[in-house]
Amino acid sequence: MSFYQSPKKISAFDAKFEAQKIAFAPVSFQVARCLNQFMLLKQIDDAGKIGITLNQLTMQSELSEYAIHVLLDMGLSMGLLWCADEHYRLDKTGYFLLHDDMASTNLNFIHDVCYQGLFELESALKQGKAAGLKHLGDWDTIYPGLSQLPEQTKKSWFDFDHYYSDHAFNSLLPIIFKSKPDHIIDVGGNTGKWAFACTAYDANVNVTIMDLPGQLAVAKQNAQKNNVAERVHCFETNLLDHQQPFYQGGDLYWMSQFLDCFSKTEIAQILARTVAAMNPHSELCILETYWDRQPNEAGAYCINATSLYFTAIANGNSRMYHSKDMLKLIYDAGLYIDEDIDNIGLGHTLFRCKVKAID
Template sequence: MSFYQSPKKISAFEAKFEAQKIAFAPVSFQVARCLSQFGILKQVDDAGENGISLPQLMDCNELSEYAIHVLLDMGLSMGLFWCKDDHYHLDKTGHFLLHDDMASKNLNFIHDVCYQGLFELEASLKQGKAAGLKHLGDWETIYPGLSQLPEQIKRSWFEFDHYYSDHAFDSLLPMIFKSKPEHIVDVGGNTGKWAFACTSFDSKVNVTIMDLPGQLAVAMENARNNNVADRVLPFETDLLDETKPFCQHADLYWMSQFLDCFSKPQIITILKRTVAAMKPNSELCILETYWDRQPYEAGAYCVNATSLYFTAIANGYSRMYHSKDMLKMINEAGLYVDEDIDNIGLGHTLLRCKIKPI
């Protein structure tokens, strides 16, 4: 992206301050979360233009003066508050930390799912495996354990995952259904939200969800609750086991925020198996957030940070890819990109792929 192609235009003094922010980043993170959890951000915001004093905040909280004061002091240094005449006011960064859904989902995901495991990042990078996953459970990767995670951790994981995909649904559905598919295979369909969006959009389409047993059980329960169990069908498989079957001859294969869960060799294998299952006129639609396709630097920052979740927590070898890497893998698998659309939802890219003609 253009915002990474030249040095940042900041002074040495400012750069030195940025380095200190990095050094103390875990402190800043936990302070931000505590200010949110204890309701202090909201209490300062609710005070409006008059602001709120430390004694008034003490009346609103069970925390000690000491506890509130150290949080406020660090909040001032972080730019969450400003203070005049001993009254605290919410600054712009504090406003977005409190009111921005993306910030909230990201913060909960990092705290509940990633924080302890990220301590093992160094080991994960050296070993090529998710050394931090042990803080969540005893699995080779996080995916078989998703349905077994403690409720709060599970909620934060799925809210994070769905937040980014759900924002793309409204604009995606007309694109996907312009070819009028009668049978869609949702590869790695998780809880089934995309499958249910498809059956709501088109009353005739049938959707098969291919996934691991734990996720399929949740998806099919949701299908029954949504009264679409007759049109949303399960297909149990392990995409990493080439001896397992692959759903054959669908009109459209759908992979949303899915391929980033695998290494490059695994992605090529999965794509080749998809090609083998497709009809000559079938389509494969891949939806991903590529860090080089983000319209803003903040988006690229979040996407690149998410890669380290895969490194330390999820499996140790996958990542959020550069779009050129994905295009090379698509080509190697025997596919070509018929349509390439950026800026869908929150920085998603849709690649509509077809089998290369012989």
């Protein structure tokens, strides 16, 4: 994107300050979380323009005056707060940290899922393995263990995953159903949120979810709760085991925030298997967030940061891709792009793909 194509216009003094922020970033993160966790940001926000004193905060908190004071001092340095006449008030960054759903979702995901594992990033980069995953469980990748994560960790993982995909659903459904598919194959469909959105949108469509047994067990329960068990089906498979079957002959194959979970070599194999399973009239729709297609620098920042979660914790070899990398993999698999739509939901891109005609 253009915002990465030239040096930032910043003074040497400010750049040096930015370097110190990076050095102390883990401290800043934990202070921000604790200010939120102990309701200090909310109490300051509730006080409005008048503000609130240290003594008043201490009387309302389980923390000591010392504990609150060190958090407030760092909050001032971080630009979360400002203080005049000994009364603390929220600054703009503190306001959004408290009220912005994206900031809250990202913060909980990093703390509950990633924080300890990211200490192993150096090892993960050297080994090409998810060295930080051991802090969550004994699996080769995080995916077989999702249903076994501690409840708070599981909640933060799924909240993060669904937050970004859910914002795209309303825009996507009319686009997906303009081809009137009778049978959608939701590849890596997890616990079924997309499948249920589809069955709610179209009373006749059937959806088959392809995924690991742990995720499918939850999807089956959810299908019963949503009264669509007769239209939402499960197809158990491990997509990394290329000897296992792939659902054949679906009208539309759907991959949402899925291919970023795999390395380029694995994506090439998955796409090749998808093409082999498609009939001449099938479509493949790929929904991803590409860092180079984001409408602003904040989006690209979040996506590039998410790549390191895959490196250290999820699997050790996947990432959030540049769109050109994905397009090459799609073309090499024998597909062409029939439709390319940016800025869906929170910076998603949809590639509607079809099989190239054989001369």
